[in-house]
Amino acid sequence: MGLTIKDILNYEIMKNAKIITGKSIANERSVQWISVIEMPVENFVRKNEVVLTTAIGCNNDVETLKSFVQDVIDSEASALMFAMGRYIYDIPREVIELAEKHNFTLIELPWEVRFANIIEEVMKEINDIQHKERKKSEKVQQELLKLILKETDLKHISKFIQRHIGCSIIITDRSGTIQEKGCHSQEFIKKWKNCVLQGILPLKKEESMITRDPMFQKFQMIEIEEQTVLQLPVLQVLGDAQGFIFVMLPPHASVDSYLTQYRVNVLEHSATTIALWLSRKNAIEETKISLRSDFVQELAKGEFVSCDQANSRAKLLGYNIKHPYVCIVGFPENLEELFRKRKRDYDSYDHWLESMIHYIEEEIYYAAQSLKREVMMTYQGDQLLIYLEIQCKNENATNFLDLVERRLKNLLPEVVISWGIGNFREGFTGFAESYQHANVALNIGRRKKGTGHRMMYEHTRVDRVLLNLAQNHEMKEVIMSTIEPLVEYDEQRNMDLIGTFSAYNQYHGNVSQTARSLNLHRQSLLYRLRKIESLTGLSLVDPDDLFLLDLSIKTWKMGVSEELTQQR
Numbered sequence: 001m002g003l004t005i006k007d008i009l010n011y012e013i014m015k016n017a018k019i020i021t022g023k024s025i026a027n028e029r030s031v032q033w034i035s036v037i038e039m040p041v042e043n044f045v046r047k048n049e050v051v052l053t054t055a056i057g058c059n060n061d062v063e064t065l066k067s068f069v070q071d072v073i074d075s076e077a078s079a080l081m082f083a084m085g086r087y088i089y090d091i092p093r094e095v096i097e098l099a100e101k102h103n104f105t106l107i108e109l110p111w112e113v114r115f116a117n118i119i120e121e122v123m124k125e126i127n128d129i130q131h132k133e134r135k136k137s138e139k140v141q142q143e144l145l146k147l148i149l150k151e152t153d154l155k156h157i158s159k160f161i162q163r164h165i166g167c168s169i170i171i172t173d174r175s176g177t178i179q180e181k182g183c184h185s186q187e188f189i190k191k192w193k194n195c196v197l198q199g200i201l202p203l204k205k206e207e208s209m210i211t212r213d214p215m216f217q218k219f220q221m222i223e224i225e226e227q228t229v230l231q232l233p234v235l236q237v238l239g240d241a242q243g244f245i246f247v248m249l250p251p252h253a254s255v256d257s258y259l260t261q262y263r264v265n266v267l268e269h270s271a272t273t274i275a276l277w278l279s280r281k282n283a284i285e286e287t288k289i290s291l292r293s294d295f296v297q298e299l300a301k302g303e304f305v306s307c308d309q310a311n312s313r314a315k316l317l318g319y320n321i322k323h324p325y326v327c328i329v330g331f332p333e334n335l336e337e338l339f340r341k342r343k344r345d346y347d348s349y350d351h352w353l354e355s356m357i358h359y360i361e362e363e364i365y366y367a368a369q370s371l372k373r374e375v376m377m378t379y380q381g382d383q384l385l386i387y388l389e390i391q392c393k394n395e396n397a398t399n400f401l402d403l404v405e406r407r408l409k410n411l412l413p414e415v416v417i418s419w420g421i422g423n424f425r426e427g428f429t430g431f432a433e434s435y436q437h438a439n440v441a442l443n444i445g446r447r448k449k450g451t452g453h454r455m456m457y458e459h460t461r462v463d464r465v466l467l468n469l470a471q472n473h474e475m476k477e478v479i480m481s482t483i484e485p486l487v488e489y490d491e492q493r494n495m496d497l498i499g500t501f502s503a504y505n506q507y508h509g510n511v512s513q514t515a516r517s518l519n520l521h522r523q524s525l526l527y528r529l530r531k532i533e534s535l536t537g538l539s540l541v542d543p544d545d546l547f548l549l550d551l552s553i554k555t556w557k558m559g560v561s562e563e564l565t566q567q568r
Contacts, residue, residue, distance in 0.1 A: 002030055002031070002032075002129050002133075002260065002261065003030070003031045003032075003122070003125055003126055003129060004026065004027055004028065004029055004030060004031060005022075005026040005027075005029040005031060005050070005078055005079050005105055005107075006026040006027040006029075007031075007125070008031060008050065008118075008121075008122060009026065009107075011118075011121050013113060013117055013118060013121060014109075014113075014118070016109075016110045016113070017081070017107055017108065017109050017110075017113070018107065018108040019105065019106075019107050020091060020096060020099070020106040020107065020108060021096055021099040021100050021104060021105060021106045022079070022099065022103060022104055022105030022106065023105075025103060025105065026105060029048075029078045029079060029105060030048045030078060030256070031048060031049075031050050031078050031079075031122065031126070032046075032047075032048040032049065032078075032126065032261075033046065033048065033049040033050070033126070034049065034050040034051075034052065034118070034119050034122045034123065034126075035049060035050075035051060035052070035119075036051075036052045036053065036115050036119075037051050037052070037053055037072070038053055038054065038055075038056055038057045039057030039058065039064075039068050040057075040071070041068065041071035041072055041075060042071075043075075045071075045072060045075035045077050046075065046076075046077075047075070047076035047077070047216075048076070048077070048078050048256075049075070049077045049078060050077070050078050050079050050081065050122065051072050051077050051079070051080045051081065052081050052083070052109075052115045052118065052119070053068075053080065053081070053082060053083070054082075054083045054086060054087050054088070055068070055082060055087050055088040056087045058087070058088070060087075060088075062092045062094055062095070065088075065092065065095055066092075066094055066095055066098055069095050069098055069099065069104075069106075070098065073098075073099070073102050073104050078105065079104075079105035079106070079107055080099075080104070080105070080106055080107070081106075081107040081108075081109050081118075082106070082107070082108055082109065083109050083110075083111055083113070083115070084108050084109060084110065084111060085110065085111035086111055091106060091108065129261075130261060133260075133261050133262040133265065134265065136262060137262055137265035137266050137269060140164055140265075140266050140269060141269040141272075141273075143160065144157070144160070144161075144269055144270065144272075144273040145273065147160065147273070148273055148276050148277060153180075154171060154179055154180040154274075154277060154281075155180050157273065157274070157277065158171060158180050161245075161266070161267075161270045164266050165247065165263050165266055165267060166250070166263075167247060167248055167249060167250050167253075167258075168248045169245055169246060169247050169248065170184070170192070170245075170246040170248065171234075171243065171244075171245055171246075171274055172201075172202070172243055172244050172246065173242070173243050173278065173282075174202075174240075174241050174242050174243055174244070174351075175196070175351065175354050175355040175358065176192075176195075176196035176201045176202045176244070176355065177196070177355065177358055177359075178192060179243070179278070179281075190410075190411065191225075193359060193411060194411075195224060196355055197355065197356065197359065197411075197412065199352075200222070200224070201222065201224075201231075201246075202231055202241075202244050203220045203222060203231055216259060216264070218232055218233065218268070219231065219232055219255075219259070221255060227248060227249075228249040228253075228255065229246050229247065229248055229249070230246070230247040230249065230255070230259075231244055231245075231246055231247075232244065232245045232246075232247070232267055232268075232271055233271070234271045234274050234275045234278060235271070235275060242275065242278055242279070242282070243274060243275070243278045245267060245270060245271055245274060247267065288317075291317060292317050292376070292378065293378035293379075293380065295313055295314065295317055295319070295376075296376050296377065296378040296385055296387065297378060297380060297385070298313075299321070299376075299387070299428075299431040299432065299435075300327070300385055300431060300432060300435035301432060301435075302429055302431070302432030304428060307427065307428045310428040311428070319374070319376055320374065321428060321431070323374065323389050324389070324390050324391075324392070324393055324424050325376070325387040325388060325389055325390065325424070325431065325434070326387070326388055326390050326395075326396070326397055326421065326422055326423060326424050326434055327385070327386070327387055327388075327421075327422035327431065327434035327435045327437070327438040328384075328386040328387075328388055328397050328400075328401070328419060328420070328421050328422070328438055329383055329384065329385055329386070329419070329420045329422075329435070329438040329439055329441075329442045330383065330384035330386065330417050330418070330419050330420075331382065331383055331384075331417065331418045331419075331420075331442060331446070332356075332357075332360070332382070332384070332415060332416070332417050333416040333417065333418055333451040333452065334414070334415065334416045334451075335353060335356060335415070336349065338414055338415065339352055339353075356412070356415070357379050357384075359411060359412065360384065360408065360412070360415070360417075361377060361379065361384075363404060363407040363408050363411060364377060364384070364386065364404055365377075366407065367400055367403040367404045367407060368388065368389075368400065370403060371399065371400060371403065373388055373389040373390070373400065374388075374389040375387065375388055375389065384417075385435070387431065387434075388400055390424060393424045394424075395424075396421060396423075396456060397421050401419055401421075401454060405417075416451055416452040417452065418442060418445060418446050418451050418452060418453060418454070419442065419445070419453075419454035419455070420438040420439060420440070420441035420442025420443070420444075420445060420454070420455055420457070421438055421441055421454060421455070421456045421457060422434035422435060422436070422437035422438035422439075422441065422457050423437055423456075423457050423458055425437075437457035438457065440457060440460065440464065440467075441455040441456060441457040441459075441460055442455065444460045444463045444464075444467075444558070447557060447558060448463065448557070448558075463558055466551075466554055466555045466558040467558050469551075469555050470555050470556075470558055475555070478548075478552070479552045479555050479556055482536060482538075482548060482549060482552040483498075483552050483553060483556045485535040485536060486498050486501075486532065486535055486536065487556075489531070489535055495528065495531075497528060497531060497532050497535070498553055499518075500514075500518065500525070500528045500529070500532070501529075501532055501540075501549060501550075501553065502553060503517050503518055504525075504529065504540070505546065505550050509540070509541075511525060511526065511529075532549075536549060
């Protein structure tokens with residue numbers, strides 16, 4: 001534990017000192033510094049400091065003395081020693097009761113004992129203890145640097161640190177993602193991910209500082225399900241954290257008793273070592289991720305000039321594009337909305353988004369591994385671009401996405417993702433075609449089904465016909481002239497004539513079924529149908545007019561709607 005009040009009381013120079021309060025805890029009170037203080041205390045006293053005083057500023061006033069003692073107690077000092085016989089002769093009962101109430105140590109010193117002699121003795125022992133602990137921690141530092149030079153993996157570095165600090169640790173990147181899972185269970189990792197996604201971890205710089213003591217100011221304390229966790233940043237050159245060490249304190253251990261000078265030194269050396277390890281890993285990973293991301297993008301855009309060039313790049317990155325792949329495009333719909341809904345403030349949306357995408361990608365990789373499939377993936381332009389290996393050309397990605405969505409629902413239940421699924425195309429140019437098909441399926445699915453659904457390209461044949469019609473100038477004019485009166489009326493009266501017609505057509509002109517489906521009175525439905533006829537000049541009993549109106553509405557929904565809105 002280091003130097004204590006009891007150790008100081010055993011000095012020869014302290015043989016005539018008298019402990020007034022806190023005798024039972026003298027062996028527990030750690031001493032890290034000693035100083036002479038008179039009024040006012042303000043912020044001149046730090047935690048675990050022994051304070052020497054003559055009480056000269058109290059002028060024999062009990063209330064002033066009580067205030068002075070209270071300030072020392074609030075500073076979390078270890079003890080207060082009074083020089084008796086000149087400015088104070090007896091410690092008042094009120095002051096003793098105050099000290100007993102706070103379980104604080106008061107000590108009386110004879111006036112003849114010089115403060116300088118006490119300070120010299122205490123500082124000599126503190127320096128000796130610190131020197132021994134520094135030598136011990138420097139040895140640990142040297143061992144840690146050897147591990148880095150040997151390119152030891154993070155698992156062994158983590159075990160080495162844990163052995164020297166006596167409890168388990170978790171090492172994360174700057175977003176809170178665990179870098180070495182070690183012996184932690186899947187249940188624990190899931191809880192940790194939830195804490196990260198909820199913004200509980202990691203803490204920001206100004207939150208939950210342990211103490212004003214400079215020795216501990218780098219540490220922050222978090223309580224997670226009755227588990228006390230200490231957070232220590234792993235800093236970059238510019239001062240921003242590139243990662244964190246989380247120390248899982250043993251049960252019933254207090255921060256004060258656990259954070260000895262030796263452990264603090266070991267953890268600070270560990271933070272430096274892990275900073276070096278993360279810097280090297282990040283440089284490698286960022287290069288690898290960038291190269292793989294660029295490769296997937298180039299495949300999707302069809303930028304390779306030959307099959308040999310594509311195969312050569314794929315082989316360098318650990319991919320085999322000779323296997324059949326199908327493209328899937330995912331679009332997270334509500335990430336910005338979820339970010340705004342959070343109750344706590346965070347550094348930035350980009351920082352939070354990085355964590356979210358990381359966990360989504362992690363679940364995608366896990367699903368692919370579970371199905372024993374290779375996957376190539378990147379996140380660009382708000383889209384997840386995935387190439388999934390398939391076993392046969394006619395296989396779709398349904399089982400894969402089922403597994404992904406089950407896992408995401410468990411981890412990120414509020415996240416909504418829309419999916420577009422392409423189909424297999426032959427040759428290295430087929431990657432670009434499959435991507436284009438997946439994009440078409442995604443866009444059609446979002447327009448037709450809304451957000452959070454999946455659409456396969458092979459199920460979009462009718463929709464693609466409508467999209468092509470919508471791009472024809474003459475057809476566009478016919479659609480707009482047919483649909484515009486209904487759009488204007490719906491905007492002005494909020495009556496949804498377009499939805500009314502779609503339901504009427506779906507039930508093959510059956511008024512009773514249509515009224516029930518729309519929860520309308522029969523007469524109200526008939527009024528709407530007559531209004532549709534009068535606005536469009538079409539008859540709902542004429543098959544040709546019905547076909548034109550149905551085609552116009554479906555085509556408008558697929559592509560012309562946005563253009564019509566912009567024109568108006």
